Amino acid sequence: MDTFLILTILVVIGALAFDFINGFHDTANAIATAVSTKALKPRQAIILAAAMNFLGAMTFTGVAKTITKDIVDPFKLENGSVVILAALIAAIAWNLITWYYGIPSSSSHAIIGSIAGAAIAAAGFGALNYQGFLKIIESLIISPVLAFIAGYIVYSIFKLIFKNYNLAKTNKGFRIFQIFTAALQSYTHGTNDAQKAMGIITMALISNNYLTTTDIPIWVQISCAIAMGLGTSIGGWKIIKTVGGRIMKIRPVNGAAADLTSAAIIFGATYIHLPVSTTHVITSSILGVGSAHRVKGVKWGTAQRMLITWFITLPISASLAAIMYLLLNLIF
Template structure:
């Protein structure tokens, strides 16, 4: 079930790294998907800090069958929310869906939830602050790019940034692998521990590899509905905008992964960065109605996934 979640995460969030590169014609769709899939795998192999945070920092999972039912219900909630938001083309957060599922299943099971140190400190605050940093960072960098290149030939600038987007989209896909592949690693790590099959915080290599492979497969399958939203509906992105949004988002992902090991949302960061670069044109250039729909989906993700996971836990108890 963790690998199913990782697969849905891949096709749901593949748009994060490649929608902009495709919309600006920096890459063809299939080449972009292939690059994103490969970089997802590389990112998954570079760090396990976020996996440990997910495994140990959100809920106190009980040992044995009760713990496995909690994890299963958590994943059911996350997968159903991913599929629902994908169907409606909304770039919501798979990370929030998984954390919400874990909290909902944990509450239904009556086990301790680490609200302050875990949910608020490691999840809610980073997830609220990271889009703000992405928006402001992308806005400032875009203004700086405009100023530096104010006398440059527009056609040469477009061509140069279109080529640079190959690097920035690959960088963003690497950041996506660093963040999102690790969340399923964390769930599998807990499952191994509560089943008595593993000890300690080290994530086994086979877990890293299968999670990376599942995400890469989902990424290559593509999330075309969400790509249209991110690439065109929020703001008609051109190559300079795309490069700045992707580069800014990559930096935010790398810093949160390696400095605080916080499970933030790739979707939130890149979406807010697109809004940031779009705002440099003029405020009305961003389609704020679409942005409002996305923010509503963001706010609903944690509680919606929690409710579904709680119901799923009740169903597993009936079966058990």
């Protein structure tokens, strides 16, 4: 086999591994509130999330096309497979580190930062498609802010509507409703996050002249959907504990409000073909709901730790990818 084919195979394996890890790293966020309020048992939540993530991943490809062409131009990227492989190794490493410590870091930040870092190491800052790259960064920054504000508003509306209702009956009703919101949130997660790996594989195929357009091959879509579904089935208990209990004490009405908010923001981003961090959106919506419920009830220390991780993910993953590119370039 020639070097291009070997590198392409390694990228496909790496991208599917990234999607698999994303499944238990990020999908945990989608079901954390439903598990913490006992709306769903952990096993039930994971099976539901795996199925809905697969369905979501098979529905859209717009975000994948954005990843393929908006960070760097795959048609002009020299040594593209090595760049992409380095980015994948760096993103996977950072995901595993943050998963180990139970920190809900962003897989989206990690892979986008890694691609940028490896591309800069390969061809300088001119390798970046600045218009597309800045558009992606804007979506990553704006989406959690919108989620916080929307979470605050949605929960405030819930409080107003249900203030005179029996608390026990209201919580019981919302616990049932959370089954629907957990499914919806898992579906929207699949529509956005699974597509990132699809875009990466497509970049490699274009870079090595196996594809001439940015259209996502059906085998890429199916394999990424399966990888994310399998990853989801493993579960991410450390992340579930952080999101489901260490930000605030979540009750069914809080969880439902946060789930609806984050699902709407994520799906809105998918609709306009923009990648967002599902981790940031979900945790920000919980923070917004918590602030509307009782500001002092939010564990701001946990929130601060997550915020720091969010900020450092891009530069750290970019740096890791740049170092990895230099090492891989010696081999290939």
